[in-house]
Amino acid sequence: MSAKASGAHRAEPKGSRAQSVYRAIRRAIIEQALRPGMKLPEDSIGEQLGVSRTLVREALGRLSVEGLVELKPNKGASVAYPTLEEARDVFDVRRSLERLVVQSLAGRLTAQQVTTLETHVRLEDEAQGRDGPESIRLAGEFHILLSEMTGNALLDRYVQEVSSRCSLILALYGRPHSSECAVSEHRQLIEALKRGDAEEAMAVMDHHLEAVAARAVLAPRNSADIRDLLAPFARKEGLKSS
Structure with a gap:
């Protein structure tokens, strides 16, 4: 050698x-x-x-x-x-990026992609009430799965970065919430994408991200x-x- x-x-x-x-x-x-x-x-x-x-x-x-x-x-x-102002900017950018994601995926998901998303949501279901950090990670990974499925490497990269930043922001400004809402909205997104209803998918995504952003309050530091x-x-x- x-x-x-x-x-x-x-x-x-x-x-x-x-x-x-x-x-x-x-x-x-x-x-x-x-x-x-x-x-x-x-x-x-x-x-x-x-x-x-x-x-x-x-x-x-x-x-x-x-x-x-x-x-x-x-x-x-x-x-x-991040400051609160930076946090608002990140969520604004994320909302725009994820609207592009669901718009590009509506009516175009393969059967295998649908199965992958539905399997992931079942994992989110199983994690509810058992492991807070795991629920946080799985919720973020659902959005990253969607961005990967677009086949747009640049869009995927930006979504991954802002999703990570959002997790950081919620660690600082977030307050406790029910993960059931997020899982339910993820299911609604999948159904809208399967039907090819881009407008409904974007509306669900907007509502979902607005609810996440609305949880901003100062949290104690570890x-x-x-x-x-x-x-x-x-x-x-x-x-x-x-």
């Missing part, structure tokens, strides 16, 4: 591990374990995940591009802390140790968890 091939082979585990670190931190933010404004020290995160500070730094850099992490010179990284908060996400990614 050539030195070049051997080097490429050795690089694969690092890439996979880097992706696991990124996913673990991202999921901890999306599921609101790491709350807005919380400091993200590279050494503590690296210790908890059993990886180098370099991999942690790479993951935080990726998350900063997505708007989930803020990087400040001489101050390090922290979970992004001051728990970051290593304890990251532990379950480290285990899910097969990383060290002390």
Whole structure:
């Protein structure tokens, strides 16, 4: 085996591990374990995940591009802390993007895509009342599934970014709500898309996102140790968890 091939082979585990670190931190933010404004020290995160500070730094850099992490010179990284004005802007953009999504999908879903969406909604049903963070994640993933089905890579990328930002905003300004409403509206969306009723699908999406945005109130911040908060996400990614 050539030195070049051997080097490429050795690089694969690092890439996979880097992706696991990124996913673990991202999921901890999306599921609101790491709350807005919380400091993200590279050494503590690296210790908890059993990886180098370099991999942690790479993951935080990726998350900063997505708007989930803020990087400040001489101050390090922290979970992004959007203002109420920024929160309103994000929801306005998301509403416009998701109208485009359902408009492009109305009457065009394949049988397999319908099955995928209906299966996902059943998972949302099962998560109700059992695991708040899991419900949050599944609700966001439903919208990402829709954007992926458009086949428009740019639209999908933007929807994923604003959906992540919305999860962050709800961690900061959100108040408790019934997930039953969201699941019911997801079912209504699927039915409207199957019928090819773009106007109804857009109306359901508008109502759905307006209801989410209306839940904005100031929430208390979490001051728990970051290593304890990251532990379950480290285990899910097969990383060290002390």
